[in-house]
Amino acid sequence: MTPVSSWGRLSAHPHNVISLNNPSNVRNILCNSRHPGLAHGMGRSYGDVCLNPEGTLWLTTGLDHFTAFDECTGRLVCESGVLIRDIQRLMIPRGWILPVTPGTQLITVGGAIANDVHGKNHHVLGSFGDHVKKLTLIRTDGEVIHCGPNQHPDWFAATVGGLGLTGVITQAEIQLRRVPGPWLNTETVPYSDLDEFFRLADASEAGWEHTVSWIDCLSGGRGRGLFMRGNPADIGQRPEPRDRKLTMPMAPPVSIINQLSLRPFNMAYYHLKKLRAGQKITHYEPFFYPLDNLLEWNRMYGPKGFFQYQCVLPREIGRDAVQAMLREISGAGDGSFLAVLKTFGNCPPVGMLSFPQPGVTLALDFTNHGERTFKLFAKLDAIVREAKGRIYPAKDARMPRELFETGYPRLPEFTKYRDPGISSAFSRRVMGS
Amino acid sequence: MRPMRKIVIVGATSAIAEHCARLWLKNEPADLILLGRDAQRIERVAADLKVRSPASTIHILQADFMDPTAIQTTVEIIANQGPVDIALIAHGTLPAQAECQVDLGLCRDTLEINGISPVLFAECFAKHMEASNRGTIAIIGSVAGDRGRKSNYVYGAAKGLVDRYAQGLQHRLAGSAVKVSLIKPGPTQTPMTAHLRSLNVKLAPVDNVAELIVRGIEAGQDVIYAPKKWRLIMLVIKHMPSSIFNKLNI
Ligand SMILES: Cc1cc2nc3c(=O)[nH]c(=O)nc-3n(C[C@H](O)[C@H](O)[C@H](O)COP(=O)(O)OP(=O)(O)OC[C@H]3O[C@@H](n4cnc5c(N)ncnc54)[C@H](O)[C@@H]3O)c2cc1C
Numbered sequence: 001m002t003p004v005s006s007w008g009r010l011s012a013h014p015h016n017v018i019s020l021n022n023p024s025n026v027r028n029i030l031c032n033s034r035h036p037g038l039a040h041g042m043g044r045s046y047g048d049v050c051l052n053p054e055g056t057l058w059l060t061t062g063l064d065h066f067t068a069f070d071e072c073t074g075r076l077v078c079e080s081g082v083l084i085r086d087i088q089r090l091m092i093p094r095g096w097i098l099p100v101t102p103g104t105q106l107i108t109v110g111g112a113i114a115n116d117v118h119g120k121n122h123h124v125l126g127s128f129g130d131h132v133k134k135l136t137l138i139r140t141d142g143e144v145i146h147c148g149p150n151q152h153p154d155w156f157a158a159t160v161g162g163l164g165l166t167g168v169i170t171q172a173e174i175q176l177r178r179v180p181g182p183w184l185n186t187e188t189v190p191y192s193d194l195d196e197f198f199r200l201a202d203a204s205e206a207g208w209e210h211t212v213s214w215i216d217c218l219s220g221g222r223g224r225g226l227f228m229r230g231n232p233a234d235i236g237q238r239p240e241p242r243d244r245k246l247t248m249p250m251a252p253p254v255s256i257i258n259q260l261s262l263r264p265f266n267m268a269y270y271h272l273k274k275l276r277a278g279q280k281i282t283h284y285e286p287f288f289y290p291l292d293n294l295l296e297w298n299r300m301y302g303p304k305g306f307f308q309y310q311c312v313l314p315r316e317i318g319r320d321a322v323q324a325m326l327r328e329i330s331g332a333g334d335g336s337f338l339a340v341l342k343t344f345g346n347c348p349p350v351g352m353l354s355f356p357q358p359g360v361t362l363a364l365d366f367t368n369h370g371e372r373t374f375k376l377f378a379k380l381d382a383i384v385r386e387a388k389g390r391i392y393p394a395k396d397a398r399m400p401r402e403l404f405e406t407g408y409p410r411l412p413e414f415t416k417y418r419d420p421g422i423s424s425a426f427s428r429r430v431m432g433s
Numbered sequence: 434m435r436p437m438r439k440i441v442i443v444g445a446t447s448a449i450a451e452h453c454a455r456l457w458l459k460n461e462p463a464d465l466i467l468l469g470r471d472a473q474r475i476e477r478v479a480a481d482l483k484v485r486s487p488a489s490t491i492h493i494l495q496a497d498f499m500d501p502t503a504i505q506t507t508v509e510i511i512a513n514q515g516p517v518d519i520a521l522i523a524h525g526t527l528p529a530q531a532e533c534q535v536d537l538g539l540c541r542d543t544l545e546i547n548g549i550s551p552v553l554f555a556e557c558f559a560k561h562m563e564a565s566n567r568g569t570i571a572i573i574g575s576v577a578g579d580r581g582r583k584s585n586y587v588y589g590a591a592k593g594l595v596d597r598y599a600q601g602l603q604h605r606l607a608g609s610a611v612k613v614s615l616i617k618p619g620p621t622q623t624p625m626t627a628h629l630r631s632l633n634v635k636l637a638p639v640d641n642v643a644e645l646i647v648r649g650i651e652a653g654q655d656v657i658y659a660p661k662k663w664r665l666i667m668l669v670i671k672h673m674p675s676s677i678f679n680k681l682n683i
């Protein structure tokens with residue numbers, strides 16, 4: 001048994017870890033492992049969707065082979081443990097890019113599908129699952145299912161965003177998108193309140209592919225922040241930035257994100273960025289994946305780990321609900337290093353349990369202060385519930401079951417597709433098994 | 434344009450070898466020949482490398498690695514198509530030491546696949562490279578070959594055989610342009626060591642190890658330790674008096 005943690009480092013329970021190294025023996029391994037099992041990619045989910053304490057984890061990072069690529073159509077076939085980073089680094093120089101990627105590229109294709117991840121361009125290109133054309137799913141009873149938008153679409157809709165609970169994905173076919181190169185034209189615009197944020201978001205949706213914003217959650221309900229937007233830039237060759245890596249050598253004994261360090265940090269960040277606001281040419285890596293160069297930054301939250309709280313709220317009441325949440329957070333003084341506010345577009349979700357829906361999404365990190373933190377979450381939950389919003393399972397380690405059920409109305413339909421040999425700490429917590 | 438380099442990988446499905454191949458092809462396309470025992474597994478590696486480097490040519494060959502005739506025939510086929518620039522000999526297995534002590538069949542197979550088989554391959558390549566006076570033979574040994582330890586001495590003995598063989602071959606080819614590199618990885622994260630993960634053995638990432646190997650081969654190094662710290666660690670271990678060494682639980 002090996003202790004395994006997810007990105008939030010809230011627990012390190014023992015798991016029976018089995019490495020999958022070749023798609024051709026996956027079926028055999030799944031059938032013969034001790035159940036319940038669960039697929040585990042890079043463990044970049046913050047909470048417990050990728051954990052199965054005392055149970056089996058099938059580690060997919062050995063399924064890291066490309067299978068085929070068509071230079072003319074941009075169709076890529078690869079195994080599910082291939083990293084988003086490796087696809088980007090290989091394909092962008094050839095003029096192709098993954099249409100949708102999240103804020104880190106250190107995740108697997110399987111994890112991207114199972115959480116149906118979104119990026120900064122949801123309003124243009126939807127979520128990761130929108131670009132998956134086919135996938136191979138293996139179940140613990142040995143059944144092999146090939147599905148896609150036009151082939152067993154029900155299995156596809158259950159598996160995209162299916163949190164690994166329908167089987168293990170071994171292979172996927174993904175439609176890449178043309179890109180002129182690794183550079184983006186980017187612009188940073190400071191905003192001083194939420195109304196201005198929404199005006200900027202509305203105004204940017206037509207002309208900008210990528211939009212995201214950083215919000216100072218300690219500025220009270222006002223909600224000042226920085227709005228960042230970007231478009232692919234066709235500017236030919238330039239020297240690429242070097243691969244700089246900084247690692248947190250070990251977990252500091254206490255969380256260094258505390259009230260004292262947070263307020264000045266937020267202010268400094270805000271004013272510094274305000275000075276440098278404006279347009280520039282940016283390489284895709286720091287723009288899309290700003291924290292990836294700070295490897296293991298999750299350790300700086302200290303030994304008890306941290307939570308991320310990410311919800312999506314319908315557009316009509318999004319502004320008021322975000323304001324109410326910021327007030328609660330500001331009052332508690334526990335705000336975060338990474339607070340992100342972004343609007344989602346109107347494309348219908350691909351998966352039965354896909355997180356993105358039309359509206360606005362807010363994501364914040366909180367050091368784990370036990371009861372105190374849970375009290376704040378209860379207040380935030382109340383706002384989400386009232387607004388008919390929902391919480392993102394990829395980031396969650398604590399949402400109440402009832403909030404999951406109301407947030408994901410297609411859950412009863414999904415349940416029929418679950419693999420009885422698979423479960424996670426998350427599924428046991430919010431689905432009862 | 435200069436012609437593509439011809440690189441042969443024996444045991445091409447080995448994780449360490451695959452990562453070496455990925456690095457070689459990342460730098461420039463090559464004429465690659467992948468050798469293994471199982472066609473389906475080699476196909477998977479070939480398909481992956483082809484996506485990574487469409488300009489490379491990739492051929493696969495299957496052979497019985499325990500059969501001297503098959504080894505000879507296979508290397509002849511390769512050599513007849515023109516001189517080889519790099520031959521990386523990578524295959525190996527790491528069975529449980531305790532099982533080798535009770536199962537003599539397994540004990541012999543372990544000695545053969547880790548020791549004799551790589552030597553036979555190297556011997557065939559050496560003949561052709563010596564004749565054309567060019568090329569590099571790179572053989573993967575192990576830090577386990579530096580000193581016998583109770584936890585893996587059957588495997589270690591085979592790797593020690595490779596070590597002594599490489600030394601001799603280097604001596605023989607010293608006057609020629611042919612290079613021989615002996616590679617000694619430390620514990621590395623690959624399928625071979627999957628069982629060690631749960632024992633919390635510290636394993637080096639395979640891409641880092643491959644990078645050191647590729648760099649060492651390009652630089653014509655005689656002995657490549659990867660990660661580098663193992664050179665020093667093994668120096669200490671090799672010179673430790675038995676009175677102390679035999680008390681260590683390693
Ligand atoms: C810094 C940072 C920024 C992030 N930004 C974003 C963002 O902008 N948008 C966003 O959507 N997410 C974001 N995330 C979350 C992250 O993208 C997701 O949690 C992603 O799913 C992690 O992938 P993984 O490979 O680490 O999978 P894991 O976390 O290991 O697993 C995630 C889920 O996928 C399942 N799974 C994994 N592989 C398979 C498989 N082969 N078959 C079936 N099921 C499988 C697991 O069982 C689990 O339920 C961010 C995370 C970090 C750390």
Ligand SMILES: NC(=O)c1ccc[n+]([C@@H]2O[C@H](COP(=O)([O-])OP(=O)(O)OC[C@H]3O[C@@H](n4cnc5c(N)ncnc54)[C@H](OP(=O)(O)O)[C@@H]3O)[C@@H](O)[C@H]2O)c1
Nearest residue numbers: 444446447448449470498523524525575618620621623625
């Ligand atoms: N990983 C480590 O910690 C470590 C440390 C020191 C040295 N090494 C050495 O590094 C080399 C590569 O190992 P790895 O870590 O990359 O392991 P790996 O991924 O498990 O690869 C082992 C390779 O050996 C092949 N092989 C095993 N038995 C064979 C047989 N009877 N006939 C033909 N081929 C056979 C396998 O072929 P199939 O795919 O067909 O099974 C596979 O290609 C080995 O020589 C190993 O001893 C490894």
